Amino acid sequence: MPTTPPVTPSAAPEDPYAAVRTRKYAGLLLMAAVLGVPVSAIAFGFLALVSELQSLTYTELPKALGFDATPSWWPVPLLGVAGLLVGLVVRRLPGGGGHRPAEGLVSTGAPPAADLPGIVLAALVSLGMGAVLGPEAPLIALGGGLAVWAAGRVKRDLPPDARSLVGASGSFAAVSALLGSPLLGAFLLMEVAGLAGPMLGVALVPGLLSAGIGALIFTGLGSWTGLGTYSLRLGEVPPAATPDAAGFGWALVLGLAAAFAGAGIRRLSLALQERVERRTVVATAVMGLFVGALALVYAETSGKEGSEVLYSGEHELGHLLSASAEYSVGALVLLIVCKSLAYCASLSCFRGGPVFPAMFVGAVGGVALSHLPGLELTAGFAMGVGAMCVAMLRLPMTSVLLATLLLGREGVTVMPLVIVAVVVAYVVTLRLTPASADRDGVRPEAG
Template sequence: MPATPPGTPVAAPEDPYATVRTRRYAGLLLMAAVLGVPVSAVAFGFLALVSELQSLTYTELPRAMGFEETPSWWPVPLLGVAGLLVGLTVRRLPGGGGHRPAEGLVSTGAPAPADLPGIALAALLSLGVGAVLGPEAPLIALGGGLAVWAAGRVRRDLTPQARSLVGASGSFAAVSALLGSPLLGAFLLMEVSGLAGPMLGVVLVPGLLSAGIGALIFTGLGSWTGLGTYSLTLGDVPPTAVPDAAGFGWALVLGVAAAFTGAGIRRLSLALQERVERRTVVATAVMGLVVGGLALVYAETSGKDGSEVLYSGEHELGHLLSGSAGYSVGALLLLIVCKSLAYCASLSCFRGGPVFPAMFVGAVGGIALSHLPGLDLTAGFAMGVGAMCVAMLRLPLTSVLLATLLLGKEGLTVMPLVIVSVVVAYVVTLRLTPAPVDGGRGQPEKAA
């Protein structure tokens, strides 16, 4: 490389934070703060509506039809009808009901305003009747889309960069309290977007501002309505011992097991998705019948509630940990099989997010292995959650934080074990993942 001739002026390096010092950026910060209020209120209303639909379809409707308690076969026809409606929504409404959950959490930007009704309807139909998915993906899409639409009504001269920043802030506000802490939602979106360096700070500041305001709105609305905040919580966590050599050995085992389990779930769900898309309406109804049938099999075989196979599993994590003594190893293994297969079927056609079911499957696996010598219950629970999350999402930092912050002070104790299990699961998962194909649609490598 030739040397620069003497006297030649050297261009000054571009200031990556120049945008932050402008008045336009200050205006965007103010806009993000203002939009965080209605967006978080809409997100709270969405979660409240999902909860009411679940209560209506599985508690009030059976009672209205004369049943003293919900029959174990009830999910089969209900999910079949829901699958039919979701298939029609995906086929007929703009936007295809949002992103395909089998492809993971994908950063595609805020959806168009015309796509928002279809995204909301498909998610409500899926989550309200028990599909094995979480609300995080629809909330991210709805929060970003609503924020961009509202900002466009206020200022029609927004640049594409400003639209992206406002959309990200809306997504931050929508998931601010869902994972139990605004920071967890922020880390999730940071890893999904793949931002790094100075640009991370440019986007992160308004996002954190929206997330903080959104968390306050969630808390206020939860207190005012008496509905709670719909945040991920566990309640009482059993105490755990300081990690030892046996614990680190189990971290390796759990990491490898989660990687293979996650690879199997992901590949099966993508294969099913390819077949579902050939006849969307009929095939989605069939997958709904499959999910309901798996809940029936679990209920009749184990004597437990079939709802443990349904839904995201978010609200069952605390009961699973505190009431683990009431589950035999056989019941736990059956729950893993039925929940994983229902997860695959739901990922292939329904609309929602993949985070909470992955946490649930990992937690059940960790609890089942804790019956063996050398593995503490709480440590097994935490390592299973972290390892399975990273196997399905490939977001290592978020997976570690989800598994540790969720457990409070006990999470700090088991954090070294969780880190080892997450790293092992992450590396093995990448080794098991086929190389991405240029231009291929639906490749899981495009997630995160």
């Protein structure tokens, strides 16, 4: 009769927290804290430069050319030039301009220093001239790359594991205040990196330290310069009603709708990416013209600003919620269609992150559906944000936190509905995603 062999001391699991008790770990924390200051300052400068470029190209330049206001056709040539410039950067500079946003958002480690100029330049042109992408992926790459480069100058024999933690800490510092909370940025990077088990705390603490320092630097620089913090913020949030049976029913509907919409956007952007890469420069310029044309169609048809179709949508979320009564259902549906198509085109060739446009498309969908019986405005907005985020990113914890923390006190009220919508969208998204997609390497990367 077989017997179970006794457990020997050598078979006992190693202490996962042993590293925390060492002097080297304390030194790593100190390095993360010190590097968090310049990295977060550089990230703040990057966001400030993006904001200035958006104002320069969309507002100041038309005025300088003699226009009383920005013409509705202005985004067409603007995005065409942007596509040409980004295509040249992707084709000519090391690193291909950074990660390809159509493939989503997962960690592949900090990029080498030689790739950083191309990453920054491609992102500045893309984000500053109206591509429908967010700044989170370039910031993650920039923060991680700078931190690893600086750490290598200070300590050339830095072990690979320590180098990875330093790179992650730099990414934490760079993205800490962007999403409105250092904790939310930490959850984003935690899920992106796939950290789990007892080592989660060991790996996360340096990043949390850098995130906290980064948030302080963002706040201080925002106050000192008068430019603000560039953090995700909403203005006045309408009161949310207590969830009821109808609300939970709508959570199922929104979750399903977001899963299918996200699958469509992802597949179309990947198909476009495959074609763009055959003739990068010309095809990227064509995609830019297409994005500009969508903004023109929306502006001429709805009477609204074409800029609502452009950019990440981060700064339009508050206006969308507070001024939702100004939008007809037809205008909202048109905005969803134009923004989604512009999002697909931007994902296929420009450089940036996929988070904020997903939030915006989901929010518009939730606001549009709130015109129907049983769905309250704030709940629809929150569920749309969470469900569309998880459909595009496949990061359920981050998606729930994005949708609820964004709404402040009202977010706590609608959190049960958001959780249901996110879970439904997450499960259906995974069912709609072919298993071969992950095996073949169609996986996102964070820069």
